[in-house]
Amino acid sequence: MAPPERRRRSTQRDIAQRTGVSQATVSLVISGGAASTQIAESTRRAVLAAADEMGYTANVAARSLKGGRNRLLGLYTFESVFPTDQRDFYYPFLLGVEEEAARQGYDLLLFSSTGTDRDAARFGPRDAHASGAPAAERSIYVGGSNRLKIADGCVLLGRNVRREELSALVREDFPFVFVGRREVDDAELSYVAADYVAATGALVAELARLGHRRILYLRALEDSEPARDREEGYRRGLAEAGIVPDEALIRTLADPADLSIERVEEWIGGLGITALLVEPTEDDRLTEALATMAGTRRVRFPADCSLALLGDPPCWTPELRDWTRFSLPRAQMAGQAVRVLIELLDQESHEPRQLTVPCAYVPGDSIGPVPAHRVPAHRVGLRPGVGTEPESDGRPVT
Secondary structure, rough: OOOOOOOOOOOHHHHHHHHHOOHHHHHHHHHHHHHHHHHHHHHHHHHHHHHHHHHHHHHHHHHHHHOOOOEEEEEEEOOOOOOOOOOOOHHHHHHHHHHHHHOOEEEOOOOOOOOOHHHHHHHHEEEEEOOOOOOOOEEOOOOOOOOHHHEEEEEEEEEEEEHHHHHHHHHHHEEEEOOOOOOOOOOOOOOOEEEEHHHHHHHHHHHOOOOOEEEEEEEEOOOOOOHHHHHHHHHHHHHHOOOOOHHHHHHOOOOHHHHHHHHHHHHHHHHOOOOEEOOHHHHHHOOOHHHHHEEEEEOOOOOOOEEEEEEOOOOOOOOOOOOOEEEEEEEEHHHHHHHHHHHHOOOOOOOEEEEEEEOOOOOOOOOOOOOOOOOOHHHOOOOOOOOOOOOOOOOOOO
């Protein structure tokens, strides 16, 4: 038996011939733009009915190239973020984008292009992972062209970015919104970010209310926008509590797995700290180190030292330790990014919009009042049983 003959795809010219109008009229009706209101209602209905009968479907790529709207939103991820399960850190972001796009009547297109050596030479390397390893190479401009243009606009997501590609998108006046605060030297970007400054400041205020004055801040190694925001919140919280910042209490770890019980005991005994603020990493190394320390019982949280996380541990589940922390409104941020993007699409000029979303405080079980067995306030900073000031060169731990 011969295979069935393939039916030719209907075109706007076919519709024009069927209805007896010009192809330009058909194009105006199909596009649905403002100019289509000039077409008589009877003609508009006849064109749409013919298109439906003939099984016509618009070529969204061609429409986009002509400058029209195709009601397609892109989602571009700078690293692999497709979740393996609902505990994945990125899952709420993807869910928020999908739900809001559907609510707004837009389809969603996922971009995950891998760049070439030529792309890397043109746009430079991406930000490195916190571990210092180079990020997997993805590129918006594969082969030198902006592949996102098939969509009306795009939501961008990921920790490790090529900054020059963001600048190039701005120069093209391509509408996009980043989930998270990102900056480039030569342009203002639109973003929806977590309010790390206010959330970190609120945790410092809560610790100060509980009597803590020596609060060590363990920051991320990389100099990213979220890390800078958290440090600003830490300093602002200290100032509002009337605590003079001590630079010796701002530390970094080259490897989060190096956070050991011995190091925390050194900070407690040598620096007189009573509380510890920790930036969670993008993997489980830091929280695993904290769990190991808690299991030794040599330092009890909060009986010996209060501890709070400046964000969500990755892949947290209820059976894990309920650390005091603030939680990122990830689905809300993503949904808001979609709404901002659609607002940009409706504007003649894509003036950047920058919004912050409040984080949620999670009380947890790892902070409390200053332990009664610790040294009196007028001797904070002295080694227990020693009447001399602790020695510290104030340099970050590496």
